[in-house]
Amino acid sequence: MKLRFAHWLAVLGLTGTGGLWPAIGLAEEANGGISPAAHLTQMIGGLVIVIIAIVVLGWILRRTQGGLSRGSQTIELVAVRSVGTRERLMLVQVGEEQVLIGVAPSGMRTLHTLREPVSVEEATTPDFSSALRRAVSGRREAGGERS
Structure with a gap:
């Protein structure tokens, strides 16, 4: 070689x-x-x-x-929520345990360790084309079509 x-x-x-x-x-x-x-x-x-x-x-x-x-991920990000302009809450899955972490410009802190894992539903975010289609159809219904 x-x-x-x-x-x-x-x-x-x-x-x-x-x-x-x-x-x-x-x-x-x-x-x-x-x-x-x-x-x-x-x-x-x-x-x-x-x-x-x-x-x-x-x-x-x-x-x-x-x-x-590559390989199996032992640490997985479950959910993230913004609570301020530069602060976030992160729910992290580590093995069988979930940990709530606070993230701020000053650093990261463990806020709580959950005994029972929380199941988070996948939120479906609409794609741009469907949002544009809804906005255009709502505009036509409200104002009528222009000629």
Whole structure:
């Protein structure tokens, strides 16, 4: 695996410097200077290396950090209620136990530990299209249609 990675790294290095681009050798001028086509080829090679590096680093980051958050969740956020501009109450499920936590700019505090878990119903929030449809139909009924 490491040998294959080293091989691809060498190929990418040669690509960026122009070693694998035969157009560079053909595009050089007789006086020893590099033509605009050679500069363009090197620039495109460098761009390809940067894009490949971004993709590879993103894949590595996802593999290393993503593995930590996967699996069974032992801590689950059950409900959140805002009680002020910067204060919230959070109901957190930890295993079989539920804990009520107060969150403020000064920090977090455990307010209460529930002996019996509270079941929270899933509140269905309407999507934007249905809310817009209701608003438009209510407006038509109240004011009539304009011509």
